[in-house]
Amino acid sequence: MSAADEVEVVTEGQAVEAVPKRAMTLGAGTSLTVLVLLLVIPLFVKNFIIFQMTMLLIYGLAVLALNILTGGSGQFSLGQSAFYAIGAYTSAILMEHFNLNYALTLPVAGLLCFVAGFLFGQPALRLSGVYLALATFALATAMPQLLKLGYFEHWTGGVQGLVVTKPDAPEYLESALKALHLNISQDMWVYYFTLVITVAIYVWSVNLLRSRSGRALMAIRDNEIAASSMGVNVALYKTLAFGVSAGITGVAGGLGAIAVQFVAPDSYTITFAISLFLGMVVGGVGWLPGSFVGAAFIIFVPNISESISKGLSGAVFGVLLFLVIFLVPHGARQVAIAGQQLAGRFRR
Amino acid sequence: MRSCQLHAAALAAAAFALTTGNALAQKKYDTGAGDTEIKIGNIMPYSGPASAYGVIGKTEQAYFDKINAEGGINGRKIKFISYDDGYSPPKTVEQARKLVESDEVLLVFNPLGTPSNSAIEKYMNTKKVPQLFVASGATKWNDPKDFPWTMGWQPSYQSEAHIYAKYLIKEKPEGKIAVLYQNDDFGKDYLKGLKDGLAAKASMIVAEESYESAEPSIDGHIVKLRASGADVFVSITTPKFAAQAIKKLAEIDWHPIHVLSNVSASVGGVMQPAGYENAQGILSAAYAKDGADPQWDNDPGMKNFFGFLAKYYPDANKRDGSVVYGYGVAQTLVHVLKMCGDDLTRENVMKQAASLRNFETDTLLPGIRINTSPTDFAPIQQLKMMRFKGDKWELFGDIISGELSN
Numbered sequence: 001m002s003a004a005d006e007v008e009v010v011t012e013g014q015a016v017e018a019v020p021k022r023a024m025t026l027g028a029g030t031s032l033t034v035l036v037l038l039l040v041i042p043l044f045v046k047n048f049i050i051f052q053m054t055m056l057l058i059y060g061l062a063v064l065a066l067n068i069l070t071g072g073s074g075q076f077s078l079g080q081s082a083f084y085a086i087g088a089y090t091s092a093i094l095m096e097h098f099n100l101n102y103a104l105t106l107p108v109a110g111l112l113c114f115v116a117g118f119l120f121g122q123p124a125l126r127l128s129g130v131y132l133a134l135a136t137f138a139l140a141t142a143m144p145q146l147l148k149l150g151y152f153e154h155w156t157g158g159v160q161g162l163v164v165t166k167p168d169a170p171e172y173l174e175s176a177l178k179a180l181h182l183n184i185s186q187d188m189w190v191y192y193f194t195l196v197i198t199v200a201i202y203v204w205s206v207n208l209l210r211s212r213s214g215r216a217l218m219a220i221r222d223n224e225i226a227a228s229s230m231g232v233n234v235a236l237y238k239t240l241a242f243g244v245s246a247g248i249t250g251v252a253g254g255l256g257a258i259a260v261q262f263v264a265p266d267s268y269t270i271t272f273a274i275s276l277f278l279g280m281v282v283g284g285v286g287w288l289p290g291s292f293v294g295a296a297f298i299i300f301v302p303n304i305s306e307s308i309s310k311g312l313s314g315a316v317f318g319v320l321l322f323l324v325i326f327l328v329p330h331g332a333r334q335v336a337i338a339g340q341q342l343a344g345r346f347r348r
Numbered sequence: 349m350r351s352c353q354l355h356a357a358a359l360a361a362a363a364f365a366l367t368t369g370n371a372l373a374q375k376k377y378d379t380g381a382g383d384t385e386i387k388i389g390n391i392m393p394y395s396g397p398a399s400a401y402g403v404i405g406k407t408e409q410a411y412f413d414k415i416n417a418e419g420g421i422n423g424r425k426i427k428f429i430s431y432d433d434g435y436s437p438p439k440t441v442e443q444a445r446k447l448v449e450s451d452e453v454l455l456v457f458n459p460l461g462t463p464s465n466s467a468i469e470k471y472m473n474t475k476k477v478p479q480l481f482v483a484s485g486a487t488k489w490n491d492p493k494d495f496p497w498t499m500g501w502q503p504s505y506q507s508e509a510h511i512y513a514k515y516l517i518k519e520k521p522e523g524k525i526a527v528l529y530q531n532d533d534f535g536k537d538y539l540k541g542l543k544d545g546l547a548a549k550a551s552m553i554v555a556e557e558s559y560e561s562a563e564p565s566i567d568g569h570i571v572k573l574r575a576s577g578a579d580v581f582v583s584i585t586t587p588k589f590a591a592q593a594i595k596k597l598a599e600i601d602w603h604p605i606h607v608l609s610n611v612s613a614s615v616g617g618v619m620q621p622a623g624y625e626n627a628q629g630i631l632s633a634a635y636a637k638d639g640a641d642p643q644w645d646n647d648p649g650m651k652n653f654f655g656f657l658a659k660y661y662p663d664a665n666k667r668d669g670s671v672v673y674g675y676g677v678a679q680t681l682v683h684v685l686k687m688c689g690d691d692l693t694r695e696n697v698m699k700q701a702a703s704l705r706n707f708e709t710d711t712l713l714p715g716i717r718i719n720t721s722p723t724d725f726a727p728i729q730q731l732k733m734m735r736f737k738g739d740k741w742e743l744f745g746d747i748i749s750g751e752l753s754n
Contacts, residue, residue, distance in 0.1 A: 299442075
């Protein structure tokens with residue numbers, strides 16, 4: 001390995017390291033392969049696996065949103081579960097009380113969360129680093145209790161939560177597939193629906209970070225003073241990052257409510273916020289494709305550790321997490337870079 | 349009276365023989381059952397905020413180990429698959445789907461928690477897989493018309509509250525009741541039960557205060573309740589707050605009739621920390637025997653229970669009510685599966701579960717029986733009042749039924 005290669009593995013300096021924007025995404029070939037796999041796999045697996053894949057995409061979106069905030073603009077948040085909850089409840093309430101079509105509830109959820117995030121971003125401007133993390137932590141702790149409040153109970157169902165009806169595939173699609181002797185289950189439909197939205201948001205996010213706004217965010221992340229002296233409106237971009245992140249989390253929350261068919265305050269506790277944070281770190285801070293690797297980690301690793309030992313599942317999970325952080329501190333991104341280098345060497 | 353009981357027993361035996369006889373002729377199986385094995389699924393919070401209840405799952409596993417070691421149920425071994433949901437509803441959904449679609453269990457037995465069970469209720473009923481004997485005291489599990497595949501087990505909070513209402517109407521008809529309740533499904537369900545039970549006498553309640561489970565102290569609420577001039581204090585609280593309330597009452601020298609919900613009736617968990625001297629005379633109700641109470645040491649049922657613990661689950665804490673609970677509910681399931689004979693279809697499991705007649709587990713208080721019918725999905729509805737004296741509970745009075753009229 002040459003010295004130049006060594007530099008590729010970024011050395012840690014600040015809390016959120018500077019990720020060059022090119023390195024935030026995957027190559028076109030890899031992206032297409034992954035997309036094809038995501039399209040084809042559900043045709044051959046059980047509904048349960050499809051459901052797990054749906055959850056993977058949804059959690060992936062939520063981690064992605066956090067990644068834009070932390071990896072993009074360098075702000076920490078432990079409050080993503082709160083925005084996820086707002087999104088989930090918005091979708092659930094609109095579907096169950098107002099009979100709105102499930103697809104239409106998502107933009108509403110996203111918009112509402114964008115506004116909520118933007119507003120929360122205002123006071124958050126004065127805080128940075130651990131203090132911001134703490135403020136968002138408060139948001140996450142407060143959310144389940146707010147949802148239980150008697151005042152909202154008529155809408156939220158209080159502690160009992162709300163049951164959401166799972167959508168069927170649209171009739172024209174169903175009849176078209178029937179003609180081909182194919183059946184589409186509810187799970188499969190929800191999966192493809194989620195996939196389309198996830199891909200759209202992913203592509204949009206990648207473009208966002210490559211755009212002028214993305215460059216401004218990264219400038220803020222790397223050095224706020226330098227960014228402001230270059231003419232970047234630091235306050236505006238920081239709050240915008242909060243808003244965008246919350247908005248995407250809200251859409252993920254709405255999708256989550258549709259896929260799980262149930263919302264309750266206990267689903268959106270601080271533990272969930274920490275899981276998302278964990279997913280981001282495991283996936284690699286600032287590396288967008290890593291979000292989905294991180295999501296896989298928070299969904300599947302608890303199951304694996306449980307199968308190893310029921311009584312000590314928490315401890316086993318801790319050991320696995322420790323191993324990941326110890327061996328690959330930059331998460332999936334580091335693995336990907338190492339893989340690329342390896343492939344490059346073989347080519348030579 | 350005696351002959352009447354004999355008759356009933358004979359009839360039950362005949363009916364049992366008939367059903368098994370029928371089933372012998374034709375072995376019928378649904379997914380998850382076969383000639384050698386019955387797959388039972390379960391979801392427990394082994395991790396997370398409610399992980400103390402994980403003991404229930406472990407006890408059930410140990411009980412099924414015992415059944416398997418003794419030859420299984422009608423020759424079939426039980427394969428018990430228990431997953432952790434960390435008390436998080438989305439995870440419960442994932443685990444329930446894994447059990448039904450991937451592990452292909454015959455039924456999901458005793459999943460724990462009101463929110464977790466609410467999350468999977470619709471799914472289980474659409475899939476027509478029994479969600480049998482759920483571990484939650486919510487009243488909603490007794491709804492055979494809308495959810496014919498879901499059944500509770502323990503007395504519902506409302507049933508228990510009915511019993512206190514009956515007692516208070518009888519013993520303290522002119523009483524003024526102050527209620528402290530936890531602001532969640534448990535507290536609200538309970539309060540509703542109390543009011544329904546008091547019915548026309550609901551005006552006996554002169555003050556209501558709710559607290560959040562996140563509040564550090566409930567002292568303020570107690571002082572407020574005292575100011576209402578009440579002489580009966582109903583404490584619908586979870587253990588930590590129950591102990592606080594007992595202490596505070598002694599501190600401000602307020603001595604009303606103190607009724608305490610069964611969930612907090614633990615001697616080790618509530619009475620001891622609150623101080624035995626402060627807890628004298630507190631009233632509550634129970635349906636199961638207390639493993640720590642020496643009065644059951646020579647009870648044949650509890651001897652079975654202790655024997656089981658010694659052999660199959662030696663590191664269990666017999667003072668822990670969850671162990672007694674897990675044993676009792678697992679015993680009920682085994683009884684239902686025995687009744688199913690060779691017709692191990694999901695439909696028959698529900699049918700047999702809905703036709704329990706005067707079934708007694710080793711751990712139920714003497715005289716308390718499990719009864720179900722196609723329109724009654726609440727297996728245990730009876731409790732016995734008890735009063736705290738010295739360092740233990742003393743049972744008194746008759747068995748009271750808290751049956752809810754739907």
